[in-house]
Amino acid sequence: MKLTAQYINSQLAPYHAANKLFIGYSGGVDSHVLLHLLANIPELKNKLNAVYVHHGLQAEADDWANHCQQIAADLCVHFQCVKVNAQALSGQSPEEAARNARYQAFKKILGKNDLLIFAQHRNDQLETFLLQLFRGAGLKGLSGMPAAINFAAGKLIRPLLEVEQQTIKGYAQQ
8 A cells, every 4th residue: 555645635535524633743653644644635734733742741742842843834734732631540550641631632622523633553453452352352342443433522533544554654764
């Protein structure tokens, strides 16, 4: 499979009537490639917003936020940095606390008929399946991440779920 803006556009075709598109932008390779692809779709670019969730858990968090803001500016994409409290509660892992804080932040941002877009890919899907399998999840847990689900007032879309991480890295190296 060749990863192109046209491929992403075809994945998002059912949602072109969305008011706004928010991409969860960590600054990592996966979300960076997805942001670049989305920014190259003229009919979607004006609706596109890159959102960096600042957990404040790493000393470099401010640097990452600045990096993400600069990349978004270079691509002429609106940028938002959302600071959250991601301190783990008793019995909660730091990863779970960060994920919960992220999802709560996105729920506050998403309006009616808006899209939240994540860069999770096929390798993430396999990892999720294996984690759920080892945890003894039932059929629902073993079904993996859906490509599209209702989320807050809008929808959460994962257009890269059929794409291998190696393909994403290959695009990034171009």
